[in-house]
Amino acid sequence: MITDPGADELSDVLRNDPPEALVVDRVARQTVNDVAVVTLAKPEAYNALSLASWRRLLTVFTELARCADLRAVVLRGAGPKAFAAGADIKEFPRERMTAAAATNYNDAIARALRAVAELPVPVIAAVHGLAVGGGCELITACDVRIASTAARFGIPIGKLGVTLGYTETVSVARLIGPAELKHLLFSGELITAGEAHRIGLVQRLAEPDALVDAVTGLVDQIREQSALTVKAAKVVTGMVGRPLTDADADTLARLTVEAYEGSDLEEGVSAFSERRTPVFGQKKGE
Template sequence: MTTTHLDLDAVALDGAPLNSAAPDAIALDATGPVATLTLGTGRRLNALRPDDWAALARDADSLAGREDLRAVVIRGGGGVFCSGSDLREWDGATQEEVSESFAGMEAALQAVEDIPVPTVAVVEGFGTGAGCQLALACDLQLVNRSAKIGMPIGRLGLLVPATFATRMSLLIGPGRTKELLYGGRLLPAPEAHQMGLITTLVEDGAVDDSLTELLAQWDGLSAASLRASKAAVNYGLTPLVQPARRAPQGAACDPDEFAWRLDAFLNRHRPHASR
């Protein structure tokens, strides 16, 4: 099959030049009662490699065991949250290798969800693909008004796992989730907030102040009460969440279309490439 053009947004899944440097390793600041996990430095829109997802899972697991912790903040460096997985890792990959990558992503997302204290995603710029899922894996999302968030992975022939769909359905319902996944578009932050996909819309430039105010509110509450509140809500959702977590992992990509769709996307972003 020949393709000359895919109607993909320039930043829908990656957006940075392919010859730019990969983001730095996941940085964890856990010196106080509020831990902060920072993704990359903004380069390549903080697209994460398999090793980065594994590091995120390890850091989240380490935080889950800390009795003195009150909250966890997850944000991206360089004024952008996360554009998902680094697509270059899948150039020439087999279906099995893509499935292994998805398993690594999901392990990290569940590790974040299993942190017993309140978690906040600070979303600036873009939260796309698995980056969107990471934001939704947190309890709350503080999102800049100019940011965009969504799951356009269908345009690459990637297959949405049950866990990804369930995270969205719990927030906006199955109908809205299907509409977004079928359309493969990115949502402006105000629209995402209006439909309930994100919890808090923040004016550009005010995200740090908003985060400080939120953490200050929690600082005046019982740490045990905060943990109990999270556990109580999560317990009620268990019958909806656990079937998706336990579902056998199927194929992660379209066997017929993924390779050429990914190739077309990568070549479109590779300098001096021609189709």
């Protein structure tokens, strides 16, 4: 296993709320070596997501997409009670009470979700407490969800009288299927972490005091893999369930060239033969 000199630092970041100086529109971004931590930072309101927060998430993930050495992102909520407990309803009279305003609001959500989903590196949602409404939708844009056994999930928008946007619908349904999504929407129920795991909304569960260790453990495992392989895995699995386009075919061809004519394959095979840990990312001849 790679010994990461910043492993303890990453754990410390995940165990504490971000400094107020880093919070912009209730979202904070911190970097530990080649890992970014993005925190929803409104703990006094269960990290409710405002329109400004969704727009800030778009900005943060657009910026992260340009970070060449980034290996992973952890998305989490501040405070002990929630990942995010849905929309900031207090701003509805100003931002979401007409069809035109709602269209603008839903567009901001859709853009943020796409930015999270399209980031070239893995995005891990670390979920404790409530992941409700927009919070539940946001975790489905991530690649992997690791949740505390005390977490709760749901999209009880029927109690508000709003509709679920198309992008959010697709994001949730691709994980749990249309029927399970309909049950969540029709019932308005909040489900347990165990039930979320059963239906595929969550990939791994951890006891509350072990959640950070579970998340940092996955980050360590990601960093042991070839970055090229991990990025290709995200791209190719993202194509599942839809017809391939000409652009997809070009992307697959490019990924094949990068893998089979790059240095990581040579290093991986050599390391296997020599029974040692591979050191990926070197240029040929180094």
